[in-house]
Amino acid sequence: MENTNTSDLFAVRSAKLQAMRQAGFDPFSQNWEQKQTSLEAKALFDDTAEEEPGVSVAGRILVFRDMGKACFIKILDRAGEIQAYVKRDEIGESAYEAFKQYDIGDIIGFEGPLFKTKTGEITVRVKTMCLLSKALRPLPEKWHGLVDNEAIYRQRYLDLICNAESRKRMFLRSQIIREIRQFLWNRDFIEVETPMLQSVAGGAAARPFTTHMNALDCDFYLRISLELYLKRLLVAGVDRVFELGRNFRNEGLSRRHNPEFTMIELYQAYSDFRGMMRLIRDLIQHLCKTVIGATQIKNYEGVTIDLGGEWREVRYKDLIIEATQDPQWFSRTKAEKLQKCAELGIEVNPDIEDFEVTKNVYEKCVEPNLIQPTFVTHIQKELCPLAKINKADNSVIDVFELCINGQEIAPAYSEQNDPFIQRTMFEAQAGEDQQAVDQDFLKALEHGMPPAGGLGMGIDRLVILLTGASNIRDTILFPSLRPE
RNA sequence: GGGUCGGUAGCUCAACGGUAGAGCAGUGGCCUUUUAAGCCAUUGGUUCAGGGUUCGAAUCCCUGCCGGCCUACCA
Known part of the structure; x- marks a missing residue:
């Protein structure tokens, strides 16, 4: 040589x-x-x-x-x-x-x-x-393993060889997904696959990725949500349906956000958000039992989260009033609300809509403190155009957001099936960009969709919760990084 | 996008204005029940890149690249 x-x-x-x-x-x-x-x-x-x-x-x-x-x-x-x-x-x-x-x-x-x-x-x-x-390249050092974050993400294969924790997290994620499927199959749900390439990216309000299909010579979006296709299947008579798959949102990266992330959405006809409440609690407690073996979980800060038993249920408005110490909050003018935000030390862009000021209070003062599992119900209707409006109070909708560990884990709705209201909400939301309205979805609704409960859950965040990880990147084998 | 911290041997880390070092891995030798095995010897560096300050820069300054954290955007 x-x-x-x-x-x-x-x-x-x-x-x-x-x-x-x-x-x-x-x-x-x-x-x-x-x-x-x-x-x-x-x-x-x-x-x-x-x-x-x-x-x-x-x-x-x-x-x-x-x-x-x-x-x-x-x-x-x-x-x-x-x-x-x-x-x-x-x-x-x-x-x-x-x-x-x-x-x-x-x-x-x-x-x-x-x-x-x-x-x-x-x-x-x-x-x-x-x-x-024959390995032509050496492994990282045997005692400390691979420590450098960037190397861990870029060369996950080395991380998985060296770090038992990473291996364990990968297996847990796989088991969690398997048990979610098992749980839903046992309840007569069928699993389907709907388009990832969509000409209208609907079902959420995120910025989509765009791509081009050569064969048809037209642009497509990568889906940002599973919702509108699964509801078409409710119209079709698929009474219990779910999809577990990747969504893509062209937005910022953070400890809690990866541009491609895995969601499960499920829809059950002749149910409603109350039914979804029972279902999600049963599902998560099923995962505790079959995958984790405990209902008490320590988060990365060492705080114990108890997922057993009944979970707290509280109205959005009550949480806002508690956080602002202002029983009259919802009858205040926007200027008064902005004033209060300043007192609370919340930075708010004054140009936003009235309901968005309240949402800021929720996201900054309420949600981070919801460590133990909490169903937040009766949310302002502007926040979810796809949910049914509450019969007793038409300013709110029949939904819950399940918060655990200071994060939204799973929102669920009584799904809107009135095609007129749905069209009005979509058109209001789309504003000038009426191209963004999914006309075929509205047509499907006009054929009649059964009353239904629907639920979405971010798998990555669920895995963060159940494994005590601190970062979404620890739950995704190959997280999005700038190319080298 | 903004702030902030970081990038030194294959890996984990020192050196913080004055000769770039250790442990592991590698190489050569000893060792037939070890547990990060041990002992002896030894190889290995455009200190992320480029510019500047200085007699002298891994170290101080500037720019860029990559990343962590915080923050912003975000139904």
């Missing part, structure tokens, strides 16, 4: 690979029968058995503890880690020479009987082994 620089790890490892290939062994053309995961293998060990059971496992080498003529290694597979003891006298001299060319990060398979070491660790006494993939 020309390159004698022993600190160029890529070159050193490439040279080892070349030497193997010249000796007639190519690690990249091998495979291995993985008969057990590390976890299954260790479970087979029986102290009282006369014969040590044999296992055959495979994974990535994490640790090398070389003692000359014998060596302990530790590998990582999908279930966890297992230690192996490689002894020259056990595998033979030439195999041991080959083994000495292995590096941390290589993927190997090996088989042999189990035993327990002096210090009590269940270990495979290797009889035969094979290199299945």
